Amino acid sequence: MLPDLKQLAYWLAVVEEGSLTRAAKRLSISQPWLSQQIRALERDLGGDLLERLPHGVQPTPAGRALLPEARAVVAAAEHARQTVREALDLEGGTLEVGALVSHLTGPLLGSIEQWHDRHRAVPMGIHCFKGRLLLQEGVARGLTDLGIAPRPARWDGPVVVLGWDEIVAVLPADDPLLRTRTQLRLDELADRPFVLYERDFGPADSVLVACGSAGFQPRGVVSTPGVEAAARLAAAGLGTALVPAWNVPPELKPVTRRLTPPIGAELTAFTRTSWSAAATAYLDILREQPWPAKPTGAVELNPRLIEH
Numbered sequence: 001m002l003p004d005l006k007q008l009a010y011w012l013a014v015v016e017e018g019s020l021t022r023a024a025k026r027l028s029i030s031q032p033w034l035s036q037q038i039r040a041l042e043r044d045l046g047g048d049l050l051e052r053l054p055h056g057v058q059p060t061p062a063g064r065a066l067l068p069e070a071r072a073v074v075a076a077a078e079h080a081r082q083t084v085r086e087a088l089d090l091e092g093g094t095l096e097v098g099a100l101v102s103h104l105t106g107p108l109l110g111s112i113e114q115w116h117d118r119h120r121a122v123p124m125g126i127h128c129f130k131g132r133l134l135l136q137e138g139v140a141r142g143l144t145d146l147g148i149a150p151r152p153a154r155w156d157g158p159v160v161v162l163g164w165d166e167i168v169a170v171l172p173a174d175d176p177l178l179r180t181r182t183q184l185r186l187d188e189l190a191d192r193p194f195v196l197y198e199r200d201f202g203p204a205d206s207v208l209v210a211c212g213s214a215g216f217q218p219r220g221v222v223s224t225p226g227v228e229a230a231a232r233l234a235a236a237g238l239g240t241a242l243v244p245a246w247n248v249p250p251e252l253k254p255v256t257r258r259l260t261p262p263i264g265a266e267l268t269a270f271t272r273t274s275w276s277a278a279a280t281a282y283l284d285i286l287r288e289q290p291w292p293a294k295p296t297g298a299v300e301l302n303p304r305l306i307e308h
Contacts, residue, residue, distance in 0.1 A: 002044075003041060003044055003045060003070075003073075004037075004040070004041065004044070005073065005074070005077055006037070007037045007038070007040060007041040007044075008041065008070045008073060008074055009074050010023070010027065010029075010034055010037050010038065010041075011037075011038055011041055011049060011050075011063075011070065012067075012070055012071065012074060013026055013027055014034070014038060014050065014057060015050075015057075015058075015059050015063070015067065018056045018057060018058065019056045019057065020034055020035060020038075020057060038050060045062075045066070047060075047062050048060050048062065048063075049062055049063035049066060050063060051063075093122055093276075093277065093278050094122060094123045094124070094125060094278065095115070095119075095122055095123070095124045095125070095145055095278040095279065095281075095282055096124075096125045096127065096143065096144040096145045097124060097125065097126050097127065097144060097145065097146060097147075097148065097282070098127045098129060098135050098138045098139055098143065098144035098146070098147040098148070098149075099126065099127070099128065099129070099135070099147070099148045099149070100128075100129055100130070100131075100132060100135060100148075100149050100202045101128050101129070101130055101201075101202060101226075101227075102201075102202045102203055102227045102244055102247060103148060103149065103165075103244075103267070104126075104128065105246055105247060106246035107162075107163070107246075107286075107289035107290055107291050108148060108289075110289050110290075111282070111285045111286050111288075111289050112124065112126070114285050114288070115282055115285055118281075118285070119278075119281065122278060124282075125144075127143060127144050129202075130200055130201050130202055130225075131200055131201065131202050132149045132150060132152070132202060135147045135149050136149075136152045136155065139157075139270065139271065139272055140272055142272060145271065145276050145278060145279040145282075146269050146270060146271045146275070146279045146282070146283070147269070147270050147271075148162070148267070148268070148269050148286075149267070149268065149270075150165055150265035150266060150267060150268065150301070151265065151266045151268045151270075152268070152270055155270060157270060157271050157272050157273055157274075158270065158271055158273075158274065158275060159268050159269075159270040160268060160269045160270070160283060160286075160287075161266050161267075161268050162266075162267045162268060162269055162286055162287070162289070162291045163266075163267050163289075163291020163292050163293060163294075164264055164265075164266060164267065164291070164292045164293055164294040164295065164298070165244055165245075165264045165265050165266070165267040165292075166244070166245045166258075166262055166263070166264040166292060166295065166298075167206065167207075167210060167242050167243065167244060167245070167259065167263045167264050168242070168243060168244075168245045168248060168256050168257065168258050168259065169184055169186075169189060169240055169241070169242055169243075169256065169257050169258075169259060170230070170231045170234040170235055170240065170241045170242075170243055170248060170252060170255055170256050171234065171235075171240055171255050171256075171257065172234060172235065172236070172237040172238070172239070172240075172255070173235055173236075173237065173255050174237065175192075175240075175255075177257070178254075178255060178257070181257060182257065182258075183257060183258050183259065183260040184257045184258075184259055184260065185214075185259070185260055186210060186211065186214040186259050186263065187214040187215055187216065189240050190211075190214070190215070190216035192219075192239060192240045193219055193220070193221040193238070193239035193240070194207075194218035194219060194220050194221065194239045194240050194241065194242075195220070195221065195222055195223075195224065195230045195233045195234045195238050195239045195240065195241040196218060196220035196222070196223045196224075196230075197223060197224060197225065197227075197230060198223045198224065198225045199223075201225050201226075203227060203242070203243075203244065206242075206265070206301055207242045209301050210242060210263050210301060211242075213299070213301075220239075221238055221239050222238055222239070227243050227244060227247040228247055228249060230243055231243045231247065231248050231249060231252055231256075232249070232252070234255075235252050235255045243256075244264075245258075245292070246292075261297045261298060261299050262295040262297070262298040262299065263298070263299050263301065264294075264298060264299075264300065264301065265300055265301045266294070266300065267291065269283055269286055
């Protein structure tokens with residue numbers, strides 16, 4: 001006869017406590033009832049599993065042999081119960097995700113595709129924000145279940161680090177630095193014209209803070225509301241653009257250079273107070289994505305200095 005799952009859990013509690021009395025108290029059941037369940041388990045398995053001592057109990061040799069198997073069975077049953085409860089919590093719900101426009105590419109696109117593969121019955125809504133403060137406000141107001149952006153400043157809710165959001169330089173195709181350098185110091189670009197971003201667009205302040213930290217203010221010749229547009233305008237010859245690495249189109253890699261030291265910010269997922277069932281399921285998918293790791297010696301932009 002197969003052992004009863006609840007009886008196995010009772011027996012494990014007795015072994016862990018080393019006492020029927022303490023185990024009964026922990027399980028909130030009477031000691032006579034617990035003793036009855038242990039005897040029933042021993043009868044079903046065909047032998048004694050506990051050795052009664054003057055001041056407690058310990059597993060018999062047969063009990064010690066059963067111990068790892070019992071733990072595995074009880075753990076698997078608990079995992080199954082939790083999985084079903086999470087699935088039931090997801091049913092009939094929705095997932096609302098907030099993200100910066102500049103991050104709607106790379107690993108984030110992969111996570112969206114996987115969500116639809118795994119949870120087709122749970123609709124996903126994507127809310128695009130131009131700036132990080134607008135995104136934080138959307139999460140704080142409950143407009144979205146979670147936000148994906150560089151680490152929010154002055155945030156009391158849960159925050160999970162996903163990876164590294166690195167800034168790279170895209171240069172005009174005829175820039176002589178492309179022929180001689182594989183990496184650049186940001187201050188080497190101080191005298192060049194820049195393709196900047198419109199003031200209320202996410203990367204705008206990141207660029208200003210990065211350049212200010214390098215000792216100069218960039219001289220803008222054009223402003224754009226798009227990161228891919230900035231990269232293409234730079235490659236066409238208008239000036240240098242600072243662009244998140246995963247926003248650089250593949251064909252522009254030859255005119256792109258990493259900065260030394262690397263500059264960027266931690267990319268995080270965050271929520272208002274606690275992760276909902278849908279947000280928890282999506283967070284698991286986000287963690288599976290190939291987010292870039294923070295490079296050695298990288299300089300992180302201070303989120304408190306960035307207004308958007």
